[in-house]
Amino acid sequence: MENCTVSGYHIPAQTRLFVNLWMIHLEPAVWSDPCEFQPERFLTTHKDFDVRGQNFEYMSFSSGRRMCHGVSFALQVLQLTLASLIHGFDLETQSNESVDTSEGKRLTFVKASPLELLKSSSLHGFLLLYMLKFDFGDS
Numbered sequence: 001m002e003n004c005t006v007s008g009y010h011i012p013a014q015t016r017l018f019v020n021l022w023m024i025h026l027e028p029a030v031w032s033d034p035c036e037f038q039p040e041r042f043l044t045t046h047k048d049f050d051v052r053g054q055n056f057e058y059m060s061f062s063s064g065r066r067m068c069h070g071v072s073f074a075l076q077v078l079q080l081t082l083a084s085l086i087h088g089f090d091l092e093t094q095s096n097e098s099v100d101t102s103e104g105k106r107l108t109f110v111k112a113s114p115l116e117l118l119k120s121s122s123l124h125g126f127l128l129l130y131m132l133k134f135d136f137g138d139s
């Protein structure tokens with residue numbers, strides 16, 4: 001470890017640096033309306049953005065030598081889990097109110113308010129509940 005200078009900032013040797021991915025992902029110069037949930041931006045304006053550490057504006061799995069080792073696994077499991085949930089459940093809120101997507105204040109991000117969904121009666125949905133050991137209460 002040596003002293004170095006990054007973008008004009010002097011970083012003494014042995015400094016522990018934290019990269020604030022949250023701020024990077026809310027940079028308005030890159031992301032228009034950064035607080036809006038607009039997944040379609042990844043099909044249009046940002047369709048060429050790579051999440052595997054090549055675009056420093058978009059680093060959910062970080063970048064470089066210490067980036068996430070589970071990135072390939074995570075991307076596949078996330079897709080499978082989401083697809084299974086959508087396939088197995090009719091997703092609705094209690095009285096069709098919109099979902100509160102505000103974030104809780106933690107080191108890692110959690111929803112500020114719990115997501116309450118109505119259970120589906122499909123066999124696939126029940127099997128999924130059992131496999132994932134979800135507790136959806138009695139709704």
Ligand code: HEM
Nearest residue numbers: 059060061062063065066067068069070071073074075078
């Ligand atoms: C959506 C899911 C995931 C996200 C967003 C994610 C994100 C990250 C990030 C940002 C880091 C870097 C932390 C740092 O800078 O110190 C990291 C590290 C790491 N992740 Fe993940 N991760 C995910 C899932 C997984 C999974 C499923 C595995 C394993 C199967 C995994 C294994 C690791 C390991 C071993 C490291 C440490 C790498 C190192 O320090 O050399 N991650 N992850």
